[in-house]
Amino acid sequence: MNIIETHDLCKQYGNALRVAHLELSVPEGSVYGFLGPNGAGKSTTLKMILGLVRPTAGSIRVLGRQMNRANRLTVLRQVGSLIESPSYYGHLTGEENLRIVQTLRGVPEKNIREVLQIVRLDGQRGKKVAHYSLGMKQRLGLAAALLGYPKLLILDEPTNGLDPAGIQEMRELICSLPGRFGMTVVVSSHLLSEIDQMADHVAIIREGELVFQDSLEALHGHSSHHLALRTSNNTVARSLLAEQSVTCREEEGYLILPILPDETAARLTRFLAENRLGVVRLEERQKSLEDIFLELTGRAVSL
Template sequence: MNNVIATMDLTKRFKEHTVVDGLDLLVPQGTVYGFLGPNGSGKSTTMKMLLGLTRPTKGEIELFGRPLTPVSRAEILPSIGSMIEEPPGYGHLTGAENMRIVGDMLGLVDRQIERALATVRLTEHKDKLVRNYSLGMKQRLGIAMALARDPSLLVLDEPTNGLDPAGIEEIRTLLIELAGQGITVMVSSHLLDEIDKMASVLGILANGRMIFQGTRERLFNQSIPDLIIETSAPDVALGHVEGATVVPEGIRLSGIERDAAAHLVKRLATADVPIYGVRRAQQSLEDVFMDLTGRGGLL
């Protein structure tokens, strides 16, 4: 599979503070790439570097197989739709007037603008002033502006930020639809749940470093789910194992591998602890994420 985005040792420092540290990013073509990380982990800075809005301190960026340089940027940019940090839109103008500005900026035809507005379901609100839009409508307008140029790559920074569950679901469905049309979507979020439902490839950033990159399945394989031992005598069980916590069903242990689990069950059974069941806890992406990032300031 071709990579639409590839970075090599991408680094950004602001004075002494390293915001992005040696990032090797690979975004395969036609996927929804979920770029996860806590607030301040370097997601927006990385995206800005990919768009040429911020200069890297070190490292290289390749977009569509071409190194990103000031010359190539001008040629590549028309293929990239983006929304960084906050949705753009002049509040004193209507949605349609804003779209016309984007159209004039990029030399687009009316059909492209109308299609982009229809895709984000804003056609019937296009004549309202943007300052009267809800946050969800502003986000959708921002996405329409990114889509109007018929991009091959969409780079969206927290597009669901501040949206209600219905708005989040709407954007999620839209992005999945766009990926279905062959557009590569790179979407950042600190909301694990929504990324879990739309991304086929994940990149997890913590303190500016990539701590995981790959498919959702690979991510789950990297993490050991907690072991739950169902017992009516958790106090007795605690005397035979270290680091366990009491849960309604019995006790719960983290980081116990297969062989260690077998030994543990044997030890408890030998100590006459009544064991009614042994199972692995259901893992959400959030659990895996927390596990990988050491529960450092995540939502």
């Protein structure tokens, strides 16, 4: 079952089509990474899914129900979200802030203590939120989103502004939610390495258009391992390798070869040396997630 499905989803502001014909499918129980550069339309899409922004065209199904005015509140009772930045009352404690949300959502009071433990804020529950660090405020926002133990959790750039330790904590917490509570988590980010370490399914959006959607494994399948060889004379080396039935291409000062068994690689480097060619460097490479992203979008972007 797909927890979220969109069909031909569009959002237009003036003459600008910010989200263009999106067809998203979010599998149940996944950590679904929604990836793209700043301004790509990620937040707008998530707001439409939550009913905070009305689509210009298209349809949205959440938890098997059509998202519309008639049943929006019914659907949202099973959804938690943290969009852009957490909201809080600075003069109240973390626990008091959560009690307000608990009352509005009509969930048991015991959930407050439980979610504070989940996000590791139970030791700070009596501290005023105005005195919280940025990372603590992010975790408080996540605690509020978790209060009703939703089936679907939507997080928009949850690691924004966190230090490396805070990013690691947030990443570990997000990855644990499907297994611990059976939640489906949609997490948006412009940090490609973050999505690579958190998600098992990925969608990539560029200028409002979906350019990739599949498992993370399938995304990495766009990349193939290869060997990069640099010699004292690549032109001569390329001819000599051709004699050994090894095809290669030249790219930025390197000869790009397919992955070879260690014995074959050793034999070829020895063969080049016997022909008075210096092997300057031989390394194994694989395209990073960033490289794959740029390939899929067909242009360089500022990330």
